[in-house]
Amino acid sequence: MDIVDKVLAGDVRSAARVMTWVENGMAEAVSALKRLFPHTGRGFVVGVTGPPGSGKSTLVDRLTGEFRRLGKTVGIVAVDPSSPFSGGAILADRVRMQRHSLDEEIFIRSMANRGHLGGLSRTTNDVVDVMDAMGKEIILVETVGVGQDEIEIVRTAHTCLVVAVPGLGDDIQAIKAGIMEIGDLFVVNKADRDGAERTYAEIEGIIRQSRTGRGWRPRIFKTMAVKNEGIEELARGIQEHQRFLEAGSGTSRKVRDRSEAVLWALLEERLLTRVRERIVAGCAFDELVDLIAARRVDPYTAVEQVLVCLGLPPEPAPLPRLTDILPTD
Amino acid sequence: MDIVDKVLAGDVRSAARVMTWVENGMAEAVSALKRLFPHTGRGFVVGVTGPPGSGKSTLVDRLTGEFRRLGKTVGIVAVDPSSPFSGGAILADRVRMQRHSLDEEIFIRSMANRGHLGGLSRTTNDVVDVMDAMGKEIILVETVGVGQDEIEIVRTAHTCLVVAVPGLGDDIQAIKAGIMEIGDLFVVNKADRDGAERTYAEIEGIIRQSRTGRGWRPRIFKTMAVKNEGIEELARGIQEHQRFLEAGSGTSRKVRDRSEAVLWALLEERLLTRVRERIVAGCAFDELVDLIAARRVDPYTAVEQVLVCLGLPPEPAPLPRLTDILPTD
Numbered sequence: 001m002d003i004v005d006k007v008l009a010g011d012v013r014s015a016a017r018v019m020t021w022v023e024n025g026m027a028e029a030v031s032a033l034k035r036l037f038p039h040t041g042r043g044f045v046v047g048v049t050g051p052p053g054s055g056k057s058t059l060v061d062r063l064t065g066e067f068r069r070l071g072k073t074v075g076i077v078a079v080d081p082s083s084p085f086s087g088g089a090i091l092a093d094r095v096r097m098q099r100h101s102l103d104e105e106i107f108i109r110s111m112a113n114r115g116h117l118g119g120l121s122r123t124t125n126d127v128v129d130v131m132d133a134m135g136k137e138i139i140l141v142e143t144v145g146v147g148q149d150e151i152e153i154v155r156t157a158h159t160c161l162v163v164a165v166p167g168l169g170d171d172i173q174a175i176k177a178g179i180m181e182i183g184d185l186f187v188v189n190k191a192d193r194d195g196a197e198r199t200y201a202e203i204e205g206i207i208r209q210s211r212t213g214r215g216w217r218p219r220i221f222k223t224m225a226v227k228n229e230g231i232e233e234l235a236r237g238i239q240e241h242q243r244f245l246e247a248g249s250g251t252s253r254k255v256r257d258r259s260e261a262v263l264w265a266l267l268e269e270r271l272l273t274r275v276r277e278r279i280v281a282g283c284a285f286d287e288l289v290d291l292i293a294a295r296r297v298d299p300y301t302a303v304e305q306v307l308v309c310l311g312l313p314p315e316p317a318p319l320p321r322l323t324d325i326l327p328t329d
Numbered sequence: 330m331d332i333v334d335k336v337l338a339g340d341v342r343s344a345a346r347v348m349t350w351v352e353n354g355m356a357e358a359v360s361a362l363k364r365l366f367p368h369t370g371r372g373f374v375v376g377v378t379g380p381p382g383s384g385k386s387t388l389v390d391r392l393t394g395e396f397r398r399l400g401k402t403v404g405i406v407a408v409d410p411s412s413p414f415s416g417g418a419i420l421a422d423r424v425r426m427q428r429h430s431l432d433e434e435i436f437i438r439s440m441a442n443r444g445h446l447g448g449l450s451r452t453t454n455d456v457v458d459v460m461d462a463m464g465k466e467i468i469l470v471e472t473v474g475v476g477q478d479e480i481e482i483v484r485t486a487h488t489c490l491v492v493a494v495p496g497l498g499d500d501i502q503a504i505k506a507g508i509m510e511i512g513d514l515f516v517v518n519k520a521d522r523d524g525a526e527r528t529y530a531e532i533e534g535i536i537r538q539s540r541t542g543r544g545w546r547p548r549i550f551k552t553m554a555v556k557n558e559g560i561e562e563l564a565r566g567i568q569e570h571q572r573f574l575e576a577g578s579g580t581s582r583k584v585r586d587r588s589e590a591v592l593w594a595l596l597e598e599r600l601l602t603r604v605r606e607r608i609v610a611g612c613a614f615d616e617l618v619d620l621i622a623a624r625r626v627d628p629y630t631a632v633e634q635v636l637v638c639l640g641l642p643p644e645p646a647p648l649p650r651l652t653d654i655l656p657t658d
Contacts, residue, residue: 272597312600
């Protein structure tokens with residue numbers, strides 16, 4: 001029984017090891033993921049996003065408890081893109097691990113960003129796939145909902161849950177406006193705070209204006225996660241959305257969206273890595289930077305030169321035909 | 330006198346028009362930016378970052394007032410990546426515009442994200458260049474400091490100012506850890522709030538531990554931006570850092586870092602755009618997505634095929650030599 005078989009059998013240590021390969025960009029990750037991939041597609045992925053301080057972690061924690069009570073196995077991926085240098089997600093991870101450490105059916109993984117080439121959404125996808133392949137039925141992906149990367153991460157989940165909180169400043173309004181289109185469910189957490197009704201009404205107003213046309217009307221919930229209040233209703237709401245997707249063509253649309261996003265994220269990363277190696281090796285990159293710094297060449301002209309150097313001139317050459325990649329079985 | 334000459338003469342309407350071209354990805358933008366670029370490099374760029382609700386906008390507003398009092402012209406670029414769909418930065422922009430609308434020497438531009446291909450840092454760079462070319466002496470670039478993109482945006486500023494605020498949750502700690510390495514100056518805003526001393530002491534502790542080795546010891550300031558308290562000292566701190574950079578090799582290092590970041594941002598965008606067109610046209614992309622969705626092909630195998638289709642196989646072919654791009658004058 002090798003490591004891939006062990007992951008498929010639900011072995012926690014083996015899964016954690018593959019995830020470490022993924023995060024460190026090791027070659028072993030790719031061969032493991034290729035073998036795990038056919039066994040994915042069974043887990044239901046719930047993206048949870050919201051501003052710092054909205055209580056996402058506690059909410060995810062309580063939702064996990066509720067899904068366990070309902071007999072579901074749960075995977076949690078806590079994405080912390082705010083620590084590109086220091087890997088600051090570790091502490092939070094430990095705190096959470098303690099709470100659920102006695103439950104074998106919960107798997108928690110915190111991720112900080114590694115590298116610069118748009119790798120976070122790709123590594124998150126891969127870690128979700130590992131959890132899926134090991135048989136987790138509900139996979140909660142939690143991320144701070146501010147930047148573009150983070151929105152991409154939750155966008156392709158089956159259900160996207162947006163957490164708001166009363167009493168933050170103006171920035172919060174902009175955040176809400178930005179993520180309204182991706183929210184299937186909304187949560188006003190810390191609902192005992194001043195301004196909760198106003199926040200609720202604001203979200204309601206925006207939902208009323210937006211017509212998604214997909215037949216699902218976004219719902220709003222009030223929770224006090226620290227007191228475990230409103231969690232049961234929220235978990236029911238998530239399952240309702242799951243049933244809605246499964247009843248129509250929703251699931252297959254989401255699966256296709258997710259496949260496309262995964263392919264693009266991986267392609268971008270691979271492409272930029274490959275091109276970066278080539279450029280540094282053969283396109284006089286450092287000299288170009290010096291020329292730009294001296295204002296002797298503008299960046300646009302420099303990029304045109306690099307693209308020519310890479311064999312990607314503005315006028316595209318005819319493409320070779322795509323090798324037939326249909327599986328032979 | 331054409332539009333580029335007008336920008337160089339400081340004309341606000343012309344500058345705004347070029348910025349709109351930049352944001353909309355229009356061909357006119359490139360030719361204008363090429364001509365403006367030799368006139369850049371004079372403005373001093375201050376990146377301002379911090380979590381939602383930390384009062385960045387007010388702080389930038391007050392700093393602007395202070396720099397105007399000191400006789401400097403000011404440009405403000407407010408980057409709002411949280412609104413990829415709705416362009417939610419507009420309202421904030423209007424509110425601010427009102428306050429400074431009578432002052433010809435202040436130019437304010439709000440930017441939301443457009444498109445998916447990592448365009449935000451590139452368009453921000455371009456807008457900063459336009460402000461620089463039109464003669465703004467201080468250019469304040471404000472962004473929510475959470476995601477990787479946003480960190481990239483402020484990272485290449487001459488001075489990076491990190492705004493913290495007392496009394497937010499655990500997330501804030503992670504954010505602080507993530508951006509410590511890029512902060513030249515730190516601000517504890519809303520310093521009359523409970524916990525201000527603790528936040529100050531925490532930042533101090535992290536600074537003491539981190540040894541940048543560049544000779545600049547990050548400084549911490551307390552402000553109450555709404556009451557205009559602490560702003561004068563902060564503006565002096567920024568100017569001190571400016572003098573520090575100019576006295577040593579700091580400025581030229583920052584200029585080179587910025588040139589490199591600009592070149593990469595532009596290259597990534599151009600590369601992904603070009604490749605996307607080719608893939609969609611000739612690499613059976615939709616079919617690949619369908620195969621992934623059906624779990625018949627894994628994403629890693631699919632990407633390898635696309636790279637072969639693009640003429641970028643794992644084993645790189647020898648590169649053509651870089652055309653000599655040294656200006657002939």
